[in-house]
Amino acid sequence: xxxxxxxxxxxxxxxxxxxxxxxxxxxxxxxxxxxxxxxxxxxxxxxxxxxxxxxxxxxxxxxxxxxxxxxxxxxxxxxxxxxxxxxxxxxxxxxxxxxxxxxxxxxxxxxxxxxxxxxxxxxxxxxxxxxxxxxxxxxxxxxxxxxxxxxxxxxxxxxxxxxxxxxxxxxxxxxxxxxxxxxxxxxxxxxxxxxxxxxxxxxxxxxxxxxxxxxxxxxxxxxxxxxxxxxxxxxxxxxxxxxxxxxxxxxxxxxxxxxxxxxxxxxxxxxxxxxxxxxxxxxxxxxxxxxxxxxxxxxxxxxxxxxxxxxxxxxxxxxxxxxxxxxxxxxxxxxxxxxxxxxxxxxxxxxxxxxxxxxxxxxxxxxxxxxxxxxxxxxxxxxxxxxxxxxxxxxxxxxxxxxxxxxxxxxxxxxxxxxxxxxxxxxxxxxxxxxxxxxxxxxxxxxxxxxxx
Amino acid sequence: xxxxxxxxxxxxxxxxxxxxxxxxxxxxxxxxxxxxxxxxxxxxxxxxxxxxxxxxxxxxxxxxxxxxxxxxxxxxxxxxxxxxxxxxxxxxxxxxxxxxxxxxxxxxxxxxxxxxxxxxxxxxxxxxxxxxxxxxxxxxxxxxxxxxxxxxxxxxxxxxxxxxxxxxxxxxxxxxxxxxxxxxxxxxxxxxxxxxxxxxxxxxxxxxxxxxxxxxxxxxxxxxxxxxxxxxxxxxxxxxxxxxxxxxxxxxxxxxxxxxxxxxxxxxxxxxxxxxxxxxxxxxxxxxxxxxxxxxxxxxxxxxxxxxxxxxxxxxxxxxxxxxxxxxxxxxxxxxxxxxxxxxxxxxxxxxxxxxxxxxxxxxxxxxxxxxxxxxxxxxxxxxxxxxxxxxxxxxxxxxxxxxxxxxxxxxxxxxxxxxxxxxxxxxxxxxxxxxxxxxxxxxxxxxxxxxxxxxxxxxxxxxxxxxxxxxxxxxxxxxxxxxx
Numbered sequence: 001x002x003x004x005x006x007x008x009x010x011x012x013x014x015x016x017x018x019x020x021x022x023x024x025x026x027x028x029x030x031x032x033x034x035x036x037x038x039x040x041x042x043x044x045x046x047x048x049x050x051x052x053x054x055x056x057x058x059x060x061x062x063x064x065x066x067x068x069x070x071x072x073x074x075x076x077x078x079x080x081x082x083x084x085x086x087x088x089x090x091x092x093x094x095x096x097x098x099x100x101x102x103x104x105x106x107x108x109x110x111x112x113x114x115x116x117x118x119x120x121x122x123x124x125x126x127x128x129x130x131x132x133x134x135x136x137x138x139x140x141x142x143x144x145x146x147x148x149x150x151x152x153x154x155x156x157x158x159x160x161x162x163x164x165x166x167x168x169x170x171x172x173x174x175x176x177x178x179x180x181x182x183x184x185x186x187x188x189x190x191x192x193x194x195x196x197x198x199x200x201x202x203x204x205x206x207x208x209x210x211x212x213x214x215x216x217x218x219x220x221x222x223x224x225x226x227x228x229x230x231x232x233x234x235x236x237x238x239x240x241x242x243x244x245x246x247x248x249x250x251x252x253x254x255x256x257x258x259x260x261x262x263x264x265x266x267x268x269x270x271x272x273x274x275x276x277x278x279x280x281x282x283x284x285x286x287x288x289x290x291x292x293x294x295x296x297x298x299x300x301x302x303x304x305x306x307x308x309x310x311x312x313x314x315x316x317x318x319x320x321x322x323x324x325x326x327x328x329x330x331x332x333x334x335x336x337x338x339x340x341x342x343x344x345x346x347x348x349x350x351x352x353x354x355x356x357x358x359x360x361x362x363x364x365x366x367x368x369x370x371x372x373x374x375x376x377x378x379x380x381x382x383x384x385x386x387x388x389x390x391x392x393x394x395x396x397x398x399x400x401x402x403x404x405x406x407x408x409x410x411x412x413x414x415x416x417x418x419x420x421x422x423x424x425x426x427x428x429x430x431x432x433x434x435x436x437x438x439x440x441x442x443x444x445x446x447x448x449x450x451x452x453x
Numbered sequence: 454x455x456x457x458x459x460x461x462x463x464x465x466x467x468x469x470x471x472x473x474x475x476x477x478x479x480x481x482x483x484x485x486x487x488x489x490x491x492x493x494x495x496x497x498x499x500x501x502x503x504x505x506x507x508x509x510x511x512x513x514x515x516x517x518x519x520x521x522x523x524x525x526x527x528x529x530x531x532x533x534x535x536x537x538x539x540x541x542x543x544x545x546x547x548x549x550x551x552x553x554x555x556x557x558x559x560x561x562x563x564x565x566x567x568x569x570x571x572x573x574x575x576x577x578x579x580x581x582x583x584x585x586x587x588x589x590x591x592x593x594x595x596x597x598x599x600x601x602x603x604x605x606x607x608x609x610x611x612x613x614x615x616x617x618x619x620x621x622x623x624x625x626x627x628x629x630x631x632x633x634x635x636x637x638x639x640x641x642x643x644x645x646x647x648x649x650x651x652x653x654x655x656x657x658x659x660x661x662x663x664x665x666x667x668x669x670x671x672x673x674x675x676x677x678x679x680x681x682x683x684x685x686x687x688x689x690x691x692x693x694x695x696x697x698x699x700x701x702x703x704x705x706x707x708x709x710x711x712x713x714x715x716x717x718x719x720x721x722x723x724x725x726x727x728x729x730x731x732x733x734x735x736x737x738x739x740x741x742x743x744x745x746x747x748x749x750x751x752x753x754x755x756x757x758x759x760x761x762x763x764x765x766x767x768x769x770x771x772x773x774x775x776x777x778x779x780x781x782x783x784x785x786x787x788x789x790x791x792x793x794x795x796x797x798x799x800x801x802x803x804x805x806x807x808x809x810x811x812x813x814x815x816x817x818x819x820x821x822x823x824x825x826x827x828x829x830x831x832x833x834x835x836x837x838x839x840x841x842x843x844x845x846x847x848x849x850x851x852x853x854x855x856x857x858x859x860x861x862x863x864x865x866x867x868x869x870x871x872x873x874x875x876x877x878x879x880x881x882x883x884x885x886x887x888x889x890x891x892x893x894x895x896x897x898x899x900x901x902x903x904x905x906x907x908x909x910x911x912x913x914x915x916x917x918x919x920x921x922x923x924x925x926x927x928x929x930x931x932x933x934x935x936x937x938x
Contacts, residue, residue, distance in 0.1 A: 059534060066541070107515050206856065
């Protein structure tokens with residue numbers, strides 16, 4: 001055993017994944033012994049380092065090492081779950097017993113159970129998710145330092161900083177169930193980020209930027225991240241409140257994914273069968289503006305959301321969720337699908353690489369198309385009601401006149417109803433932000449209410 | 454006479470240290486790995502926590518889960534640098550590894566040696582060292598949720614769906630500091646939530662209510678509290694069925710007592726946390742002694758309230774909780790501090806050092822944040838408003854501590870017309886500027902209430918339970934994010 005913590009034991013090599021597989025097997029065997037008719041288990045382990053540098057000095061070095069085992073035991077159509085961070089045989093056994101004990105107390109429902117066996121994934125293509133990065137803590141400190149230094153050197157109005165950071169993480173995840181399915185995924189994630197503060201006329205503004213990728217070779221340079229951070233911070237200086245009005249609103253690409261996220265929340269199985277959504281019975285209906293296409297691409301090479309199977313072992317596949325504005329299908333796992341009399345869409349655990357098909361214009365082109373209105377670059381708060389579609393959130397960004405940014409605005413809200421907003425999409429940009437699980441360009445909505453002074 | 458806190462400390466040792474065979478000499482040996490030249494402060498944080506949750510929908514409790522998490526966090530601080538590592542294995546080799554990794558933050562060589570006399574401060578316990586999970590048998594937990602469900606449905610035929618959840622946890626912690634100080638705590642926490650969906654003429658609305666604190670589950674049965682939650686959820690949902698679109702723009706706003714205190718948490722609380730002020734990144738940095746609120750506004754962060762969700766008998770760094778006055782009669786008087794930021798700012802810690810778990814670093818965090826009473830009758834405050842908004846229940850909130858802009862979203866609100874409560878309005882986000890919103894407070898009620906015990910605060914990815922409270926309050930100018938121009 002290697003006891004040197006700066007050179008930890010791999011959590012992604014064959015020995016590491018074999019250990020996780022053995023824990024899944026043990027949990028499934030113990031479940032059977034404890035009286036479960038079927039069972040599933042998910043065992044994962046990850047590790048990494050993140051460093052934060054502020055004003056050129058190291059602020060924190062954090063070593064992360066996590067592991068967990070989650071087991072669900074089914075007794076007929078009853079279910080119970082338990083989890084533990086202890087992988088010992090005894091801990092696995094007592095978790096299984098706890099899950100079975102819960103299953104014996106919960107009410108049955110014919111919709112409860114593993115996903116159907118014929119839906120299990122049988123192909124496991126290499127999705128390029130694991131790219132270990134041989135990086136030392138000193139190198140990470142150097143990267144974080146360069147990122148911050150690049151941001152601080154741009155302009156003397158950058159007066160303070162929350163620092164630069166760099167991190168590298170990798171881990172493995174094994175899912176197995178009593179259909180005999182066992183899947184193993186190892187993945188890595190590396191990144192840098194930066195956040196600085198600008199000051200003018202006695203008031204401060206902060207902004208941030210980051211780069212994140214499965215493979216460190218795909219990251220932007222630390223200097224590029226720092227420069228972007230500084231630009232985003234400086235452009236906010238001098239922000240003021242604007243007057244209350246109704247106008248078109250453009251969501252800048254990094255936050256446009258949120259608008260699509262609210263749609264996904266409303267067509268998720270759990271929202272639909274409880275009728276806790278304004279999009280109940282929306283399949284086959286025109287919910288978005290004509291021309292809008294939203295699709296899921298679970299097998300993108302190096303994708304942040306890529307996986308050959310979902311959280312129940314069901315094979316994932318590329319599909320359209322919205323075509324030409326019309327809803328093609330929901331976002332379902334086995335339980336919610338059965339409640340709705342439908343088949344699972346392989347979305348246990350959520351959507352995987354959701355793509356909003358880009359249009360032809362870049363952000364400047366969209367602002368020119370809008371002419372006069374609001375460009376939103378940051379949203380805060382939680383004012384979204386999935387049951388009614390009512391939407392009201394805090395915002396900051398820029399007032400746009402004659403197709404160009406006029407001045408920065410803050411302390412405003414934007415409000416409307418999601419149903420109208422989806423129908424009111426007037427443009428989708430080609431400035432796609434591909435750093436996360438939802439890939440969208442900037443989105444323009446024809447009208448929202450902006451509340452200000 | 455037995456000291457109940459010494460009982461807590463010895464029970465924590467039994468649960469956390471004894472199974473791994475860790476004694477005081479081992480603590481010395483571990484601490485010797487962390488401390489040494491260049492290290493100003495170090496601590497070891499042992500934690501064992503158990504949690505369960507049961508949830509009901511469609512009239513039945515169909516799912517339940519149980520989890521166990523345990524581990525040790527090791528921290529070494531050298532000037533403004535912090536090294537941090539943790540292990541989820543309570544065995545000495547793993548802990549020694551973590552200690553060495555944390556220690557690497559100080560580049561100075563040399564082996565530490567460590568021998569102190571380990572002692573625990575006897576702090577008064579603010580809650581009993583209960584184990585909520587064992588406080589009811591599983592059948593009774595299921596029955597409790599079923600009773601809440603039946604009560605909600607019985608309130609009104611327009612109730613179409615009821616969802617309810619019951620969660621309980623027990624968190625056993627022991628923190629050992631390099632100076633020999635040991636703090637220990639056994640923290641129970643329970644929560645019950647009810648969400649209902651109502652439908653009328655094709656229109657659907659949803660509302661929820663819940664409560665809890667550092668109790669066992671009998672808290673929900675006593676005084677029929679659980680039934681009260683069901684009544685309140687249904688009442689709010691039915692109000693929302695009648696709601697009209699909210700107005701947009703800046704207007705007079707009256708906030709009701711209790712949970713609307715989330716305004717204080719977002720608008721000023723976060724901005725007064727020590728880390729942001731040490732770094733000068735808060736809109737409140739360097740403003741101690743300045744007037745930041747109207748006369749009559751006194752706001753405290755009080756971790757010493759018995760049994761409250763946000764209270765701690767000892768914080769996660771072994772510091773005693775206290776009642777910290779943040780704003781006194783309108784004047785900014787203090788920040789909330791953990792050990793590290795207090796040391797770097799040359800002040801005393803205030804018992805606000807908190808962490809989500811052993812796998813997270815402590816930071817200055819709020820406990821129970823509330824405003825003291827004023828002198829006005831709430832009815833008098835409402836009567837004083839010609840046109841405005843009366844907001845009595847809220848969802849979540851958020852703040853940008855640098856620009857000071859904060860939001861919180863109303864889930865139950867009414868128009869005020871000629872001093873009277875008029876039509877209910879749909880949920881709307883309210884936005885304001887932290888450093889000046891309290892200067893617009895023009896009337897404070899005499900009806901201080903604390904929230905029912907459901908608050909969770911997120912900061913830098915870490916969640917901790919908190920409380921808020923306030924009396925009825927009139928604010929002359931807050932931007933309401935409705936749709937009606």
